[in-house]
Amino acid sequence: GQSLEQPSEVTAVEGAIVQINCTYQTSGFYGLSWYQQHDGGAPTFLSYNALDGLEETGRFSSFLSRSDSYGYLLLQELQMKDSASYFCAGGGDDKIIFGKGTRLHILP
């Protein structure tokens, strides 16, 4: 079957660093994506890892290890506006599968 597992909630302090992990089992896997969703809004694309290693985009980085079926999203210099749900997603062919999402709480 196809599934992606991620923690349901993570809490961190403003200005700190937080890592959100994702493990997966998907057939025909092409890569791992990350999406951000604020309350009441639609998910927005953050990053995509097709190859093993670290991809950096500003304060956000994403990592993939195909041999471990594992990836993570790293958020640095946390800001209150980063409070949101984060979804990992993977798959291939015509569709992708989303994890159930990690709710990130940021404390001042």
Added chain:
Amino acid sequence: SQTIHQWPATLVQPVGSPLSLECTVEGTSNPNLYWYRQAAGRGLQLLFYSVGIGQISSEVPQNLSASRPQDRQFILSSKKLLLSDSGFYLCAWSLLAGGSGTDTQYFGPGTRLTVL
């Protein structure tokens, strides 16, 4: 640039009434199109996807149906709504450009449906 539209933004419907939600994409051709439903505080459930006009794949058996009458138009319908159909409905598109092209999805603003 590409944009995706969904309407209406919010909808309140009685149980047993019909439903029609529309999604259109601008600025791209032959996109993959998707309908998702998200219950409050939950993940994204894929309902239907389409790789071309008239081609619909259903992921979850239910009282919903989807149609793609034009290349950039995707419609979600129901003949009789159930209470359990309440949720946040999201349309998304992705490029059909080999396997990696399906891994980036762009979402519309969503329709919040409440069935009473």
